[in-house]
Amino acid sequence: MNERDMNSLTGVIFDETTEITTTELCEVCSAEHALIEQLVEEGILDPVGDQAGEQCFHYTSVRRTRTVMRLQHDLGINLAGAALALELLDRIEMLRQQVRKG
């Protein structure tokens, strides 16, 4: 299946500050509301505002939520561990950028 996909795709510059509601977040991640609440409690997700009575998050929360769900399911890590793992991964990324810029 090494055929070239000849469609030229136009990417949209993605603004990570786009907001989504808790309900949308649950849907996109196939997550329970209760999990999102726990993630907020643990400090893994930071709500940025309110919309129609619901908490809202930046779109970056999608990736964070999915990562936590995977770590829990695949590696048996609890929430506190997952929170730490995410923070360490962020730090590694920052260091990588620093190394890149010389």
Place this chain on the structure above:
Amino acid sequence: MEFTDYYKVMGVARDATQDDIKRAYRKLARKYHPDVSEAEDAEERFKEVGEAYEVLKDTEKRAAYDQLGADWKTGQEFRPPPGWDEGFEFSGAGTGDGGTAGAGGFSGAQFSDFFESMFGQSRGQPRGAHPGGREFHMRGEDRHARIHIDFRDSYTGVQRSISLHVPEMTADGHVVAQEKTLNVKIPKGIRDGQKIRLAEQGSPGIGQGKAGDLFLEIEFLADKRYRVDGADVTLSLPVAPWEAALGATITVPIPSGSVGLKIPAGSGQGSKLRLKGKGLPGKQPGDLFVLLDVQLPPADSDAARELYEKMSQEMPFNPRADL
């Protein structure tokens, strides 16, 4: 179908204890989990390891598997001998030891043909027959990739073809890395670190679920002469000492075309000139800074050395005055 040597996959000896196997799994799972692994084939390896563990962690399955003998090698054509699993009690995947995940991974339990026909719930049935098949829909996972471009491409936008490693199931159920090529238009004015979202180019959904998105993170390649910081671009411009000290007008090629640059007299090493709006384009275009990098003419002839000598005698100059 092809045999898979689960002991080899897990890197344990055939007489490893259950504890050995559990330890090995834990280490390999952490090593190859796609969220924390840097390996390109992390997803495939993770699934492989998960499947091996699914068999070896269960004493009944393991015993049945061991019965097949130690002579089979991964990849060999294999048919389970009739009655091979007689006397063993096991049922499908997911008989767990609580707390560790099975080989479920994140896109649902997808095992190879080898596993399914030996241990799967649908064993004995042709692949694709789902006992009590339940309709299950889920949006596909988002995928993230990084693409390197020259910062100059941001001035005009650029079209690039990128290759992705996508884990896919082959006809016999093994998960392999397939190369997928996409042509992407990268918009003008893109900044280092920005992400481009390609809708529905991520992992396929399950059932009627839509595919996830593909996020491409842009990374500028390092450049000898230029440094980019946000929308601002800094050019390190080599100049002669007299050009800096006495001033000069220089034609400088810059990403958006050549520009005539007026260097004021009295400039020095590290002097910075600002060209407003000549940085990366955008609603708020960045600036282009020109940083003077004074180069010394080499003292490689008698005449040159005499000139330097003259300068040292006739120009009072102490560069270390504040040391």
